[in-house]
Amino acid sequence: MTDQNLRKPSLSVTPEKYQTLTKQYTPKPTIIKNVVLAFIVGGIICSIGQIFINLYSTFGLARVEASTAATATMIFLGALLTGLGVYDKIGKFGGAGSIVPVTGFANSIVAPAMEFRREGYVMGVGAKLFTVAGPVLVYGIATSIVVGFAYFLLH
Numbered sequence: 439m440t441d442q443n444l445r446k447p448s449l450s451v452t453p454e455k456y457q458t459l460t461k462q463y464t465p466k467p468t469i470i471k472n473v474v475l476a477f478i479v480g481g482i483i484c485s486i487g488q489i490f491i492n493l494y495s496t497f498g499l500a501r502v503e504a505s506t507a508a509t510a511t512m513i514f515l516g517a518l519l520t521g522l523g524v525y526d527k528i529g530k531f532g533g534a535g536s537i538v539p540v541t542g543f544a545n546s547i548v549a550p551a552m553e554f555r556r557e558g559y560v561m562g563v564g565a566k567l568f569t570v571a572g573p574v575l576v577y578g579i580a581t582s583i584v585v586g587f588a589y590f591l592l593h
Contacts, residue, residue, distance in 0.1 A: 479531065483535070513540055520552065
């Protein structure tokens with residue numbers, strides 16, 4: 439095909455018209471809805487954790503041990519729900535409300551491992567297990583060492 443058969447583009451969009459079109463087609467922010475859903479989902483997750491603490495306390499565990507057992511249970515449930523594909527739906531619905539509790543941490547470890555499991559246990563699951571949570575662990579541990587050392591020097 440030769441160049442003489444092509445017609446030149448005829449776009450006549452002014453900057454003002456472009457701004458108008460952009461405002462027209464840009465989705466409206468849903469900040470209030472997102473905050474409310476995050477509050478509700480995070481509250482439900484934390485309430486379930488509190489139920490486990492109370493349950494373990496009735497089995498005779500002290501408050502600290504009951505809290506530890508409840509945390510382990512919530513991590514297990516978060517990992518299990520991630521493996522079943524349920525936690526992703528909770529995350530889409532509740533946003534940050536599903537990320538902040540300890541179940542979100544379990545999700546951040548299990549999800550990359552699930553994604554790369556077909557590459558094998560070593561190069562897939564093992565290599566990708568801490569892709570998201572690894573930096574959190576490294577900086578958390580490093581910060582705790584620095585703070586502990588500063589505490590030791592000051593006291």
